Amino acid sequence: MKHPLLPRLVFGLFVGLVLAYLIVPLAIIVPMSFSGTRFLTFPPPSFSLRWYEEYFGNPAWMQATRVSLTIAALTVALATPLGVAAAYAISNSQSRLMRSFHMVLMLPLIVPIIIIAIGIFFVYAKVGLIATLPGLVLANVMLGLPYVITSVVAGLQSFDPAQEMVARSLGMNRLRAFLTVTLPQIKASVFAGGIFAFISAIDETIISLFVSGGQYQTLTRRMFTALRDEIDPTIASISTLLTAASFVLVLLAMSGQKKAA
């Protein structure tokens, strides 16, 4: 089909502007983070590493970063096997009950987070899980499960279950057949699901606002408070590091998924 030139130019310009709108906010924080002044002027009048020094030299920011990384690592360690098991069950069963299980497992994506947050706040207050590591990890496992399950279910769809049957008919037990035949073929989607759970745990803020605290303040909770009270330029350096981290992680997850496809 031949489109006339002018509409195509207008269309291209529009798409370009929307893409700029998507990417400019991420691009702008990088130069901001190297600013030499306290003031949020762009472009920065002078460059320095002071906001990175401020971040790496501040015990409170470092502690919060350690807490967030610990939570995210433990979340992946728990959510991945639970999610893979659930995804395997969902793919292998067409029962009514399993379909409602699948719906239940997607609830964290459907129910507004604030409602989940105050519900968890109340439950944790009763059982003494507020401001504890297990409490925070458990909440993030809950949020991460839908990502792992969605990714692994998609991976299993392109896998032929007959292969696992063959392995079992040749005498492997089910677990071994799964580990040696199925898992290697879906490992890219398992890997991607794990990465998404990791990013979601690092980024989680609203539940942390209610149930993190004391020794266990997450990075996002500290960032949120710092942004609400007065804008601390240290946030620029943290934001740059976080964006770089998610860039690398998403690239890893996507390259894994592409290999699988």
Next chain:
Amino acid sequence: MSAIDPSLRYQRREQGLMLLLASPAVIVIVALVVLPVGWLMGQSFYDGGFTLEHYKRIFSEDIYWRSFLLTFRIAFTVTVLTLILGYPVAYAAAHARRPWDMLILSFVILPFWTSVLVRAYAWLVLLQRTGVANQVLERFGLISDPLALVHNELGTVIATVHILLPFMVLPLYSTMQKIPRDLMLAGASLGGGPLHTFLRVFLPLSLPGVVAGLTLVFVLTLGFYITPELLGGGRTIMISMVVSRNVELYNQWGAASAIGVVLLVCVLAIFMLVGRIIPLDKMLGQK
């Protein structure tokens, strides 16, 4: 009867095993989502005994009403804007040649996985009185005094559209990608101009993606919390903020629960209505 027994028994065992495998994940979700939400529902009808007082207050007190209206208005605005901005981008991604399609998609996916707090911070920097947006507008002589772009409803909408645009583009893209090119060629060969073919062939076929995108964006905006809290300047009080304030500041669990329940009912009702057109897992799978 005995003839079918072994296979039946096998099937039962298989079923049992699958339920067992799914149960740890289900237990986590039940303990942290279903039970707490159920408890909130109970709490919304309770004040020393059964009562509808909390719900009556939502509908009679001005602040609550206004917050609901504001939230729905913002959700509507954001949804319309993301469709207008997102449809051409998805179309371009679905039709561009390699590597341009990948480039467009990465511009959509990268912000999608970037921290919401990072993006809120960036918008605060960009939109402040001395920020880049105002500087650019002034340099081009479009304005003489800096505009108030942030700490109000406008700032909230700009940042919310930024956060939710990928939720519109991704379902649109995956629907458009599946539309066979031959159909467009057929339309053209039958004498339809590009615009005509687009309106009569492509647009109707892309509607499932449009519905999925509209639903996701609308429902997600209804529950937004961080963006209005940081960019709304304390005046753009959305429902989530009312819920959190009732718990954190006033310790009003009954009121918070009732508002939460109304919000949840709205969200579930929208998902169920749309679920009649597009299966829910398809819609969420787009994420």
